Amino acid sequence: xxxxRTETAAPPAATPPAAGSQSRDWRSLLGRWETLLxxxxxxxAVGGQAISPxxxxxxxxxxxxxxxxxxxxxxxxxxxxxxxxxxDLSVASVMALSSALMAWLWNNNQPVEFIIPIxxxxxxxxxxxxxxxxxxxxxxxxxxxxxxLALFRGLAFVVIGDESVTDFPQVxxxxxxxxxxxxxxxxxxVLFAILAVVFAVLLHATPxxxxxxxxxxxxxxxxxxxxxxxxxxxILFTLCGxxxxxxxxxxxxxxxxxxxxxxxxxxxxxxxxxxLGGVSIFGxxxxxxxxxxxxxxxxxxxxxxxxxESISSYWIQIVTGTLLIVSVLxxxxxxxxxxxxxxxxxxxxxxxx
Amino acid sequence: MTAVAVEGxxxxxxxxxxxxxxxLGIVAALAxxxxxxxxxxxxxxxxxxxxxxxxxxSIFAILAVGQTLVIITRNVDLSVGSILGLxxxxxxxxxxxxxxxxxxxxxxxxxxxxxxxxxxxxxxxxxxxxxxxxVTxxxLYAFRGLAFLWTDGRQVNAETLPDSFxxxxxxxxxxxxxxxxxxxxxxxxxxxWLRDYRPGRELYAIGSNPExxxxxxxxxxxRVLVAFILxxxxxxxxxxxxxxxxxxxxxxxxxxxxxxxxxxxxVGGVAIFGGTGTVYxxxxxxxxxxxxxxxxxxxxxxxxxxxAAIGALLLVAIALDKLxxxxxxxxxxxxxxxxxxx
Numbered sequence: 001x002x003x004x005r006t007e008t009a010a011p012p013a014a015t016p017p018a019a020g021s022q023s024r025d026w027r028s029l030l031g032r033w034e035t036l037l038x039x040x041x042x043x044x045a046v047g048g049q050a051i052s053p054x055x056x057x058x059x060x061x062x063x064x065x066x067x068x069x070x071x072x073x074x075x076x077x078x079x080x081x082x083x084x085x086x087x088d089l090s091v092a093s094v095m096a097l098s099s100a101l102m103a104w105l106w107n108n109n110q111p112v113e114f115i116i117p118i119x120x121x122x123x124x125x126x127x128x129x130x131x132x133x134x135x136x137x138x139x140x141x142x143x144x145x146x147x148x149l150a151l152f153r154g155l156a157f158v159v160i161g162d163e164s165v166t167d168f169p170q171v172x173x174x175x176x177x178x179x180x181x182x183x184x185x186x187x188x189x190v191l192f193a194i195l196a197v198v199f200a201v202l203l204h205a206t207p208x209x210x211x212x213x214x215x216x217x218x219x220x221x222x223x224x225x226x227x228x229x230x231x232x233x234x235i236l237f238t239l240c241g242x243x244x245x246x247x248x249x250x251x252x253x254x255x256x257x258x259x260x261x262x263x264x265x266x267x268x269x270x271x272x273x274x275x276l277g278g279v280s281i282f283g284x285x286x287x288x289x290x291x292x293x294x295x296x297x298x299x300x301x302x303x304x305x306x307x308x309e310s311i312s313s314y315w316i317q318i319v320t321g322t323l324l325i326v327s328v329l330x331x332x333x334x335x336x337x338x339x340x341x342x343x344x345x346x347x348x349x350x351x352x353x
Numbered sequence: 354m355t356a357v358a359v360e361g362x363x364x365x366x367x368x369x370x371x372x373x374x375x376x377l378g379i380v381a382a383l384a385x386x387x388x389x390x391x392x393x394x395x396x397x398x399x400x401x402x403x404x405x406x407x408x409x410x411s412i413f414a415i416l417a418v419g420q421t422l423v424i425i426t427r428n429v430d431l432s433v434g435s436i437l438g439l440x441x442x443x444x445x446x447x448x449x450x451x452x453x454x455x456x457x458x459x460x461x462x463x464x465x466x467x468x469x470x471x472x473x474x475x476x477x478x479x480x481x482x483x484x485x486x487x488v489t490x491x492x493l494y495a496f497r498g499l500a501f502l503w504t505d506g507r508q509v510n511a512e513t514l515p516d517s518f519x520x521x522x523x524x525x526x527x528x529x530x531x532x533x534x535x536x537x538x539x540x541x542x543x544x545x546w547l548r549d550y551r552p553g554r555e556l557y558a559i560g561s562n563p564e565x566x567x568x569x570x571x572x573x574x575x576r577v578l579v580a581f582i583l584x585x586x587x588x589x590x591x592x593x594x595x596x597x598x599x600x601x602x603x604x605x606x607x608x609x610x611x612x613x614x615x616x617x618x619x620v621g622g623v624a625i626f627g628g629t630g631t632v633y634x635x636x637x638x639x640x641x642x643x644x645x646x647x648x649x650x651x652x653x654x655x656x657x658x659x660x661a662a663i664g665a666l667l668l669v670a671i672a673l674d675k676l677x678x679x680x681x682x683x684x685x686x687x688x689x690x691x692x693x694x695x
Contacts, residue, residue, distance in 0.1 A: 089612075139671050142429075142486075143625040146612055147667035154661025161657055260657075265609065268431075268490060281484045312505070317498030325491035328483045 033278035033327070037293035040323075044297060048304035051311065055304055058184035064303035066177070069188035069254065070095060070247040071266055072295045075273045076192075076199045077243035079291045081141075081236050082274055083203065085216040085283025086134060088237060089145040091244040092266035093152035094126045096259075098248025100156035103165035103258025112172045120245045126152055127241020131234035141237075149267065156260035164259035168252070176253035188250055195243070200288035212236065216283025272320060273298055276327050297323075375622040375677070379637040383644060390648035397651045404530060408522075408598065410643035411536035412591050416610065417617040417635040418543050419587035422580040424618055425547075427560040427627030428478060428485035430581065433588040434610035435496035436470045440592030441606040442500055444518075445509030448596075452515045459518070460593050467589015468582050470496060475581030479574040493611065497604070504604040511600025522598030532594060539587065540636045547632060556580060560627025616663065617642050620670045641666075 048055035065072075074091045081088045098119040105115045130148055134141045180190045203209040214222040215229050223229045252258045277294035279286030298320065305313045391398040416433050423430045440463040447459055470492065477488040511519060521531050547553035558566040559573050567573055596602050615625075621638025623630025642663055649659050 133668065133672075137672060137675060139675055140625045143619050143671045144668065146616055146619070147664045147671070149612065149664065150616065150660045150667065151664025154658065154664055157657030158655070158661060161655070268493065272490060272494070275487055275490070281487055312502060314498050314501035317494040317501065319498075321491040321493065321495030321498065323491075324494070325477060325481075325483060325488055328487050329477065329481045332482050 033331070034287065034290045034293060037278070037290060037297060040297055041293065041300065044300045044304065048300060048307070051304050052307035052309075054307055060303055060307065062179065062184050062186055064299050065189050066186050066254065067302065068295060068299040069186070069192065070251045070263060071269050071273060072192050072299075073188075073195060073247040073250065074240075074244050074266070074270045075277075075291055075295060076195055076288065077236075077240040078270050079274045079277065079279050079286060079288060080199065080203060080212060081240050082271075082279050082281065083216045083283055083286050084212045084233055084236055085219065086141040086233060086236070087145060087271070087281075088127075088130060088141065088240045089267045089271070090126070090130060090148040090152055091240060091247075091270055092263045093149045093156065094123050094241050094244035095248035095251065095263050095266065096261065097126065097152045097156040097159070098123050098245035099252040099258050099262045100160040100260040102249060102252045103160050103163070106165055106168060106258065112169060116249050119249050120242050123245020123248065124238050124242040127238040127244070128234065130241065131237030134237065135230035135233050153260070153264075160258070160260050162260070164257050166257050168256050168258070173253050173256040176250055177256075188254065191250070196288060196292055203288055208232070213284055216280075216285070218284070269298075272324050276320075276324050278327070281328075375674075376631065376634050376637060378673075379621060379634065379641055383637070383641050386641070386644055386648055390651055394651050397648065402647075402651070404525075406644060406647050407533045407640075408530050409647070410640040411530070411532040412594055412598070413610075413614060413617055413639040413643060414536045414636040415539055415587050415591045415594070416614045417621070417639045418539055418632045419584035420614045420618045421621075421623050421630060421632045421635040422543070422547075422556065423485070423584045424615070424623050424625060425556045425560045425627055425630060426577050426580050427563065428577060428580070429489065429615065429625075430471075430474060430485065430584045431489040431611045431615075432470065432474060432492040432496055433584060433591075433614055434607040435493050435500065436467050436585055436588035437592040437595060437607035437610060438500045438604060439470065439496055439503075440464075440466045440589040441595040441602045442504055442509065442592075442604065444593040444596040445514065445602040448515060448518055449509050449513035452513075456518055456521075460590070463593035464586045464589040467592065468586040471582040471585015471588070472578070474585065475578035478581065479578050497608070500604040500606075506604075508601065508603040509596070514596070514600060518597055519600055522594065522596075522600075532598060535590075535594065536636070539590075540632055543583075544632045552576060552579065557628055561629070613642065614639075616667050620667055622670070622674060624674065625671075638670075 045056060054060055074095065078088055078091060101119050101122055102115050105118065106112070110118075126148070130141070130145055133139050133144045133148075175187060178187055179185060180187050201209075203212060211222065211227045211232050214225070214227060215232060219229060248262070251262055255262075273294050274286075274291055275281060276298070277286065277291035279291065301319055302313075302316050305311055305316050305319075387398065396402060416437065420430060420433060443466055444459050444463045447454055447462065474485075474488055474492055477483050477492075478485045481488070524531050526534060547556065555566065555571045555576050558569065558571055559576055563573060592607070595606055617639035618630065618635040619625055619638070620641060621630065621634030621636070623635050623638075645662055645666065646659050649662065
């Protein structure tokens with residue numbers, strides 16, 4: 001998107017100077033992917049309401065957002081990793097390992113207050129393991145995390161087998177399943193909101209966040225300008241593991257089921273949400289706000305199709321896949337069209353003076 | 354000039370040697386695994402058990418060949434599992450609707466459907482300039498969604514399929530299962546094409562240096578498009594064979610295959626960032642992954658260790674590849690400086 005903006009602003013002959021800056025601001029706001037996502041959300045809201053009058057109700061928000069809880073949490077952390085031009089496909093497996101570990105510890109009579117930090121710490125270790133392989137051994141993160149995707153899921157099965165543990169204390173399951181202080185907002189959404197603020201500040205308002213962008217945009221340049229590239233990436237992977245484990249705690253308590261097979265295939269949904277949110281797969285570009293909007297969009301479409309009686313809920317996958325492709329294809333085509341237009345308008349200024 | 358040519362030839366010989374060693378490494382690992390398992394459980398090397406082993410690996414090997422073509426060009430195809438699902442159901446649906454349908458036609462339609470899916474991926478990647486990971490993640494969902502819409506909860510059962518078709522999945526010619534023969538033919542054909550023919554070599558050029566390949570006059574877009582079409586076509590073929598082998602197909606056929614197939618290719622020495630690897634390695638990788646699963650079952654190691662073992666194997670494989678790459682680079686550099694000193 002950024003490229004479009006600079007290019008529409010560049011040709012002096014094309015835009016009349018009087019309307020210049022104002023129209024540029026207007027255009028840049030309109031050209032932002034986040035703005036488009038807001039537009040899509042409005043379309044979704046109207047369409048969802050047309051499908052079912054239950055769509056725009058507090059109840060449907062509660063149930064719809066609960067279903068997205070874990071994917072949303074993991075998307076925040078994965079977004080940072082992708083901005084740094086790496087990827088983590090092992091998050092769903094870390095989540096499962098955390099769920100299995102939780103079940104095993106609970107079976108061994110440990111209190112939940114003790115289990116949760118242990119799980120998060122183990123998740124952080126898993127993430128650090130990915131990070132060390134990527135940074136210290138110089139292995140590509142795509143291959144590493146496909147490996148640990150199998151490894152961590154396998155370890156989850158080793159921990160608990162194909163059992164599932166369901167007798168978690170109700171105080172805790174209520175906390176994960178319940179709503180916040182009498183409102184219609186689930187506690188998990190509050191947790192997500194807190195983490196979203198933390199991650200947004202971290203990425204957009206701290207030197208650390210700027211370094212992440214710098215690494216994603218050009219790793220070599222970042223290295224030569226003195227950034228500790230390896231350490232920063234290691235921190236990101238560790239963070240990602242910890243958040244995935246936290247998602248494991250949430251899904252375990254929310255469903256009151258600790259098992260090794262939870263969230264199979266979630267990794268690709270998480271990546272989809274992040275990319276749909278406008279984060280570039282090549283790194284260096286993206287916002288937490290975009291990711292949040294994409295999550296709302298995905299959750300909304302899913303809820304609308306579930307509410308609908310006439311439209312098959314199988315459409316969710318087709319719509320998701322198409323949106324994902326269009327989210328990158330659209331800007332590409334727009335840029336190319338702008339280039340063509342610029343090339344056509346070029347002969348005129350040459351004739352002028 | 355001649356010195357450069359000699360050096361080039363030597364470098365090439367060194368890389369070829371490494372590649373061969375890489376494949377021999379997998380063969381050695383396979384032999385070790387089979388030997389140990391056979392010592393602990395002699396039934397493992399009975400003809401029937403080995404036959405099953407080869408049958409299970411064949412479809413994965415075919416998919417791994419297609420995946421290798423794409424990965425070599427520095428792209429990736431995550432949609433192969435979904436393409437397999439579509440064409441598996443197509444084959445089942447066609448044959449259960451009309452038992453007398455000519456089997457070659459069914460195969461052609463299945464392969465054609467796969468190729469069309471691959472074409473869509475390829476066009477979006479080349480003409481649309483959308484990263485392959487994004488495109489194929491999108492089509493992974495879209496194709497699977499189409500399969501669900503199309504099947505609408507239906508399932509094709511073995512009873513409704515003609516025996517002549519199901520026999521392809523279970524019969525043997527001269528003691529070798531047909532499925533394995535098909536996989537072997539494909540591996541050898543594509544393997545030689547990649548090794549000796551210009552389009553095949555150009556795939557490597559694109560993967561190891563996209564810009565350099567373009568400057569050298571390689572029509573990158575066209576080649577990448579062909580790689581995606583072939584990967585799709587092979588996934589389509591895999592789908593038809595899936596139906597022939599298992600008989601029962603619903604919309605979920607091949608779910609999650611994509612990551613196993615990529616794992617097989619990477620274990621087989623195909624670098625995830627393109628430019629290196631052979632389909633022989635990838636097919637051996639698929640065989641090794643399948644053998645691990647089977648031997649753990651035979652050894653009654655808790656099934657839960659399987660995934661962990663496969664994950665660990667993948668990590669070991671890429672770590673070793675990295676080590677070898679570092680060494681070979683150092684060796685080439687030493688040779689070059691030694692030559693300069695002369």
